[in-house]
Amino acid sequence: MNIVRRQMLLGAGALLAAPRLVLAQAPLVVTPGQTEGPFYPVKFPADMDGDLVRVRGQAAHALGKITHVSGRVRDRKGNLVKGATVEIWQCDANGIYDHPGDNGQRRRDTAFQGYGRVQVDGDGRYAFRTIKPVPYPGRTPHIHFKVSAPGVGRLTTQMYVAGEPQNETDGVLRRIRDRQARDSLIVRLDPGDDLEAGALKGSFDIVLDT
Numbered sequence: 001m002n003i004v005r006r007q008m009l010l011g012a013g014a015l016l017a018a019p020r021l022v023l024a025q026a027p028l029v030v031t032p033g034q035t036e037g038p039f040y041p042v043k044f045p046a047d048m049d050g051d052l053v054r055v056r057g058q059a060a061h062a063l064g065k066i067t068h069v070s071g072r073v074r075d076r077k078g079n080l081v082k083g084a085t086v087e088i089w090q091c092d093a094n095g096i097y098d099h100p101g102d103n104g105q106r107r108r109d110t111a112f113q114g115y116g117r118v119q120v121d122g123d124g125r126y127a128f129r130t131i132k133p134v135p136y137p138g139r140t141p142h143i144h145f146k147v148s149a150p151g152v153g154r155l156t157t158q159m160y161v162a163g164e165p166q167n168e169t170d171g172v173l174r175r176i177r178d179r180q181a182r183d184s185l186i187v188r189l190d191p192g193d194d195l196e197a198g199a200l201k202g203s204f205d206i207v208l209d210t
Contacts, residue, residue, distance in 0.1 A: 027076045030209045032181045034158045034172060037144060039097035041089060041115050052088075052113040052130040062112035064093035064131030066199040068192050069159070072124045073147055075210045080124030084149040086206075088128055089115040095136035132189065132200055133161060140166030140173060145206065152210050159204050162188040 047056040053066055069088075073081040091097045091114075096104045098114035112131065120126050133141035142158045160167055167173055167186065176182040184207075192201030 028074065028078055028207045029180055029184045030076055031155060031157055031184060031207045032176050032178075033155055034176075034185075036146070036156045039089065039091075039099040039102055040144070040146075041098070042100065045098070045113060045115055047113055048115055048117050049113075050116050050118040050126075050128045052090075052116045052128065055111055055113050058111055060111035062092065062131055063109050064112070064134070066129065066196060067132045067189060068127065068129055068195050068199060068201040069143065069187075069204055070125065070127035070201075071204040071206060073120050073126065073149065073206045073208065074124060075152075075208050080120075081149045081152060081208060081210075082120065082122070082124060084120045084124070084126075084147055084152075085117060086120065086126040086128075087115070087117045087146040087148075088130065088143050090130065090133050090143045091136055093131060093134055095134055129196075135164070135166055138171075140164050140170040142170075142173075145204075147206055147208065149208060152208055155206065155208055157206070158185060159202075160186045161202075162186050 053062045073084040073086065075081055092109040092112040094107050094109055096102055096108040098108060116128050116130070118126050118128065133143050135141050141161050141164050144158055146154065146156045148154045158172065160173055173182065187202040187204045189200040189202045192199040195201055
């Protein structure tokens, strides 16, 4: 191969690689904050680990479709945020929160923990075992998230499920005008048989504005 042709090929390769380099360095979409809502726990349950399907001391499992939700906590440059604490809370399969302000407490599934808290591991990852969120009057299915990171701050947001028809009319979700930011909260749930037979799984990365 002559020198001129070799230089042309190397130049073309550099041009093809350039867009990948730009994309790799592009800031991530910051996870938008959302309302905490009226049902953040007024009293934390005795059992508040990452498995919301089983309540310690009870033989019963929660009603609903078991769903594994996991992800990473990062900053807008893609760096892992170490030491972050992730909280989630959601209604049970009957659409009832473990909260005195929510009507229908007599119908609440007491085998569902309702709230969980974990700390990210060394790779900035968190994981929860919960149920697929269900709708209730006025709201599309969602899971509330709160992330606290030392020296970084706190973010409260919500995770939604892809394909739910109520997503198009949910007032809280539609309040986010930026389509890319809104889409970052919508998670596809896939079969999770590799984790647990008959379960679903979804990945929800959280990007803090730092």
